[in-house]
Amino acid sequence: MDSAACALCCPARAAHLPMLIDSLTHPTPDALLTFLRAQLHARVTLHLAGEVEVLYAGRATSMAEAGDRLLLLKPDGSLQVHGPRGVKPVNWQPRTDHLSAELEDGCVVLHAERRSPAEVVRVRVIGCAQVTALHLGDEALFLLQGSEAQMQAALARTPDLIEPGLSVLNRELLVGVGGIDLYARDAQGRFVVVELKRGKAGHEAVHQLARYVQAVREQVPGTVRGILAAPDITVPALKVAQAAGLEYVKVEALPQVPEEALQPTLF
Amino acid sequence: MDSAACALCCPARAAHLPMLIDSLTHPTPDALLTFLRAQLHARVTLHLAGEVEVLYAGRATSMAEAGDRLLLLKPDGSLQVHGPRGVKPVNWQPRTDHLSAELEDGCVVLHAERRSPAEVVRVRVIGCAQVTALHLGDEALFLLQGSEAQMQAALARTPDLIEPGLSVLNRELLVGVGGIDLYARDAQGRFVVVELKRGKAGHEAVHQLARYVQAVREQVPGTVRGILAAPDITVPALKVAQAAGLEYVKVEALPQVPEEALQPTLF
DNA sequence: TTTTAGATATCGCGA
DNA sequence: TCGCGATGTCTAAAA
Incomplete structure (x- = not known):
């Protein structure tokens, strides 16, 4: 994977608006790890497209074999892994007490834990096509009629x-x-x-x-x-x-x- | 917004893996419209980061003032609009019978309708920081224990x-x-x-x-x-x-x- | 199509 | 924190 070269030759890093913070295309595991570690605890929203495996253990237990997925990490610590269908994520974690990124066997692995209920989601990133850090700002005014x-x-x-x-x-x-x-x-x-x-x-x-x-x-x-x-x-x-x-x-x-x-x- | 220039000078269009189809940074409304129209009905997954307004009418009615959001459009026609918090989208449409993109007053407007129940979600894109088309492939094997x-x-x-x-x-x-x-x-x-x-x-x-x-x-x-x-x-x-x-x-x-x-x- | 029951439901409120 | 109920609940299965 010639990803480092790509990330260097066409980095969409120029943020014309304050919203887009940083973005990498086809980063190497090392580059991805550096990127994630820099952004993970910085009150930003991350989305990552790539091939991943997911393991969940908590109220239930699930495993998903490697597949193309879209990850969404929000500043409140919530994590969701989306597949090609439906509003509901394939795997998720509504709130994390501990979130970390490690390098294991040459792959970036995300670890999202929470207590009460005790649950853990592990996401192994086999390949990353694109990762972006965004600032989504504060909640905008939202009105619901008919509750x-x-x-x-x-x-x-x-x-x-x-x-x-x-x-x-x-x-x-x-x-x-x-x-x-x-x-x-x-x-x-x-x-x-x-x-x-x-x-x-x-x-x-x-x-x-x-x-x-x-x-x-x-x-x-x-x-x-x-x-x-x-x-x-x-x-x-x-x-x-x-x-x-x-x-x-x-x-x-x-x-x-x-x-x-x-x-x-x-x- | 000098977005057309950006989209031309640093297009992350080179798809090293079959997954990443196309991506634009800070496109003009015209460029975004062209992009969406080309991808909307092509069995791809789209994610778009930008400032949007959302109007929903159906079982209830909701409106969200302009704010930074992340849109997710999947090939099954589902649409979700994410804010900075939580697993649950701010607005969504689980299934669309009709999906279209139009230019209204210089802004791209997405229209996602479904019948039964009759519902419509309108997303007005005021500014787009990044839009990406992905191929998420088929559903991977998924096992759940503990149902x-x-x-x-x-x-x-x-x-x-x-x-x-x-x-x-x-x-x-x-x-x-x-x-x-x-x-x-x-x-x-x-x-x-x-x-x-x-x-x-x-x-x-x-x-x-x-x-x-x-x-x-x-x-x-x-x-x-x-x-x-x-x-x-x-x-x-x-x-x-x-x-x-x-x-x-x-x-x-x-x-x-x-x-x-x-x-x-x-x- | 209608109805029912499950879900890693999520989310917010109140005690 | 726990318990409880609404949700644009969503989703799949059964009648």
Whole structure:
């Protein structure tokens, strides 16, 4: 591999913007090791394209034979190894307590460890086509519309959307294990437990609601109603709800923040 | 931005290995558009570092203001936009039915759509520091040890690991909603419902077991035991289990596939 | 296509 | 740190 020559003859090192810090093409193992050691603990993001083997041991154990992969190392210590398909990495480590690069048998080996849970990912770089160090800067402003938290806030403001005459007593009320999304009282003065789902509700949501309703019934006298509020529900879940004496109310997921309002700002 | 000159003077285009197809540093929007259009539908993996804005609309709606990001486009049509932290992308599209690159107001804009669910991700590239086209080849051999399926198979072979005298009648027995991991009979001839968890079991697992046990009790006469088999359990979950008359049995997660057996193959 | 259950889920919050 | 629940969860398998 005539990689040192390449790295020297065409180094894309001129960083016109502060973002691109350094980049090597087809480096030798030695050059790669020097590069990694210089950048690893420098709050930079590294991506590396090359042929690698990966070994993971922790909650489970996995091994991947040599293959073309894309590595991503972020300044928070997270590591991911991507293959040719899917959003999910082939191997990963969400957070590393210890990260190091060594030379073993002529190959650079990355070692990413974390405790709690005790896990280790070892990446052996057999060949490196390109490695780049970037400064990704701080997190940019990010807005998400349509989360369950926003749905909860909207319905807490206008509980009539669930049922006329409903008045909210609490949000995120802790009752034993877990929290009740909305705790309310209906027009007849009965207590109502409301479980929200931002998407289609499955039977797990019904069971969750059932647990909360039972917990409340053990603590307060009188009738306690349970309402599952979601934009949709699976057929089996609806049957389970009806059998358990729980109600389903269809509510729209998004309080319509229109594209027109977002579009001009961004594009 | 004198990017065209840079792309021409130091193009890391010489692909010493078949993996690296092409790479540009600080391309102009026009050069980037040409590059993307040439590579987008060519079964290659693209990664792009630059300043981008992202707009997502679908199950929810999100917008990210301009920031330094790393884009990853795989040949299966998946797209992900990474920020400086975490394994999870800031924005993504697991699968695209339509992918295109356009020039809008002097900026390259990527458009990734999918139907079912109807979702769209728009990425506006304000500045591109580096873009690379790679051939990641086929998926390499990958082995994972320690899945719940493997645990179930192991315990079905040797149910004595759960309790001496236990004999397995069924695996994945369907009973109403959901399936019983292991259905067995103990030394006294009582029916036993076993729920497995490969990691630490929470109270959800206990409730899941309780549902199955109740379903079985409605169908067969006599005593029905419920056993939660997992390598660990949370304290609240254990209390709930004891209160419900359900048992917890500690089982090791991995049937000992030793590092010694894996290590020599890989390293 | 719909539904379910698993995942090395990840991530963030609250006690 | 642990426990818990949401996630644009993703993903594969089964009905």
